[in-house]
Amino acid sequence: MAQHNAFYAQSGGVTAVINASACGVIEAARENGDKIGKLYAGHNGIIGALTEDLIDVSQESDENIAALRHTPGGAFGSCRYKLKSIEDHRTQYERLIEVFKAHDIRYFFYNGGGDSADTCLKVSQLAETMGYPIQAIHVPKTVDNDLPITDNSPGFGSVAKYIATSTREAGLDIASMCATSTKVFILEVMGRHAGWIAAAGALAGEDATQPPHIVIFPEVAFHRKQFMARVDECVNLYGYCVVVVSEGARYEDGTFLADAGNTDAFGHRQLGGVAPTLAGMVKQDLGYKYHWAVADYLQRAARHIASKTDVEQAYATGRAAVEMALAGKNAVMPAIRRLGEGNDYAWDIIEAPLEQIANHEKFMPLNYISDDGFYITEACRQYLSPLIQGEDFPPFVNGLPAVAKLTLAKVEKKLTPFSI
Amino acid sequence: MAQHNAFYAQSGGVTAVINASACGVIEAARENGDKIGKLYAGHNGIIGALTEDLIDVSQESDENIAALRHTPGGAFGSCRYKLKSIEDHRTQYERLIEVFKAHDIRYFFYNGGGDSADTCLKVSQLAETMGYPIQAIHVPKTVDNDLPITDNSPGFGSVAKYIATSTREAGLDIASMCATSTKVFILEVMGRHAGWIAAAGALAGEDATQPPHIVIFPEVAFHRKQFMARVDECVNLYGYCVVVVSEGARYEDGTFLADAGNTDAFGHRQLGGVAPTLAGMVKQDLGYKYHWAVADYLQRAARHIASKTDVEQAYATGRAAVEMALAGKNAVMPAIRRLGEGNDYAWDIIEAPLEQIANHEKFMPLNYISDDGFYITEACRQYLSPLIQGEDFPPFVNGLPAVAKLTLAKVEKKLTPFSI
DSSP states (O other): OOOEEEEEEEOSSOOSSHHHHHHHHHHHHHHTTTTEEEEEEETTTHHHHHTTOEEEGGGSOHHHHHHGGGOOSOTTOOOOOOOOOTTTOHHHHHHHHHHHHHTTEEEEEEEESHHHHHHHHHHHTHHHHHOOOOEEEEEEOOTTOOOSSSSSOTTHHHHHHHHHHHHHHHHHHHHHHTTTSOOEEEEEEOOSSOOHHHHHHGGGSSSTTSSOOEEEOTTSOBOHHHHHHHHHHHHHHHSOEEEEEETTOBBTTSOBSSOOSEEOTTSOEEOOOHHHHHHHHHHHHHOOOEEEEEOTHHHHHOGGGOBHHHHHHHHHHHHHHHHHHHTTOOSEEEEEEEEEOGGGOEEEEEEEEGGGTTTOOOOOOGGGBOTTSSSBOHHHHHHHGGGGOSBOOOOEETTEEOOOOOOOOBOOOOSOOOOO | OOOEEEEEEEOSSOOSSHHHHHHHHHHHHHHTTTTEEEEEEETTTHHHHHTTOEEEGGGSOHHHHHHGGGOOSOTTOOOOOOOOOTTTOHHHHHHHHHHHHHTTEEEEEEEESHHHHHHHHHHHTHHHHHOOOOEEEEEEOOTTOOOSSSSSOTTHHHHHHHHHHHHHHHHHHHHHHTTTSOOEEEEEEOOSSOOHHHHHHGGGSSSTTSSOOEEEOTTSOBOHHHHHHHHHHHHHHHSOEEEEEETTOBBTTSOBSSEEEEEOTTSOEEEOOHHHHHHHHHHHHHOOOEEEEEOTHHHHHOGGGOBHHHHHHHHHHHHHHHHHHHTTOOSEEEEEEEEEOGGGOEEEEEEEEGGGTTTOOOOOOGGGBOTTSSSBOHHHHHHHGGGGOSBOOOOEETTEEOOOOOOOOBOOOOSOOOOO
């Protein structure tokens, strides 16, 4: 097998463990130096490939690469940028090939979610469509847990653990104070279209008699009257009510409860503020004193409370991507397969065809949501619980989590500039 | 020394470590069973004393009491309720004495902040004013770090560590994405009148070239133009800007940036929403894509990332309160004294007179805030840094922090009901 170079990049919203996947890719590539020459990281995702902004990963020490495993964020820079179709933007694909050729890149590893899988799929087709021999492997990543085929998506388990932990902790706070202070607490969590993260909040308690008493999913149309009736019931039964609400909560007609009115590069609406919106409704309808929190980026960056299971899976999918590439695969994604439940939980890695991943969203199964629409079922708890198991605390220096400080040395450009 | 009973209660906003103080009080009381008979906890603070809602702490196992050390929230219930003056509400004080007499309570431990110190001071004067022999010791607690005399307030160090950790983590997230996504991130933190918690956010970086680039204190009047100039400068210099803002941020005329319009039992305005308010301004003035987070109760309940120093101090002040009571003291508070700086940081406990504590707020010294008003000084960093040192992770069970499950057995009432 001749030696060629590889390209790795991070795409879409970053997570607490996307760098653990990077660590897996890089360490596996280093172990196969006879086949993979240099590993170049794209600065800011696929944009780095287009603009020839490549980072020479070989200049990073083994210690720094190992430290990626406990560093949140995207160490090489990520992007929200989707390649258009080859028909519409042939020049972009020609440029990619030009860059790949110039740097002898034959392996393409793209670490992202559903939109990024689409980009990866397009790159994987360059051999067929444009005659450039490349193997493209997608490394799964998304806190939204909405990738199909894989049992779960790296990044999700750690957010799930953060949200469940935070909900448990805040629940104890509110329980302490409810006699004379806050009666209703609302925590807004991520999950634009799928309620996985909101569902994970329910792990904080054993059942709906413990916080959170109510979970609001994007999959279930929001009805103000039913919601208020349930809030009031909780306050009467327990003295207080804790609500975990997905940013994607919406009315029957599909309108989001909170719509900031902006649109991102993928055409998604920028959401935010459903917690204060709901809190305002509670005050208006029931008059209860409320508090609300919006975890926003804190949740997906919270490496300090990452799930050990998640970190291991993120790392393993990174390694598996390299192994698949070296086995001659193309247009695939290492997916996590569940092998057992509960105390027998185990997993391994299988190959998923990218065309079944790209642009397919996995929603919560209906049997994961309780009949009243405000809680998870036992089946959902069985699914979620293994994903938050184990702690993998980062090293702390001077009271704070230590993070990798990469040199990020740029590869000398060989081509003329390209603007995107 | 004759044996008498003791009363312990929690007051005001709870913290990640107020139960560690409870643990210190209870364990010290148990070790002095010859002098302190039963320890009764007030259910919901001083209200439990007035309504004779007492919890028989002797029925809790040693293991459960030890577990309080790693359980956030207020295990016995807290309250926002301030005793009025003896002149105006003599019946309340007569009732307190009635309850104390009925249960032979001669030691009064009140665990709270400045407002609660006032209640404790009033109780401490019952011997003089109404002839009932009682010793009242205040146990310090407040995330706001605004108690005078004591070097810092138990509860603060853990919030500081949480905010600094979260800001560092989220900062890495934003840095990864800023080329094509969010340019400005705003994290709202607690601290109504004092900017201590906001200042702690600055520990996330080494200086203002790292996130957070801007800290907004309640002590410094907010000027929109200057703020926008600094945000724009950061985006130009670093590609993004991370802001930590205190909920108490206010304009020159004292108006809060975000004023929810509600007033709590202490007459304080209920704040919330300065982050989205600021974010809206950024969009309007600069047009940058923004995200914002409001940590709210998550920050003060985050026992999973507590500061070891803080946990130890919270526990030690609890123990010291009992020791002071047994030494015959009254109207005092165990205060933390700093004995060394940096690597030589050390502390011990001294006695602070309650009349110098009650209703006195400690603000940030002016030399802790940079000249431009948007960052901390080196002196501030030197002060804050020791307070977040060390980790004290709780035990985890099934992927989540384990918490004490108290039986909370109520003491049989001996008196007629009393309504407050």
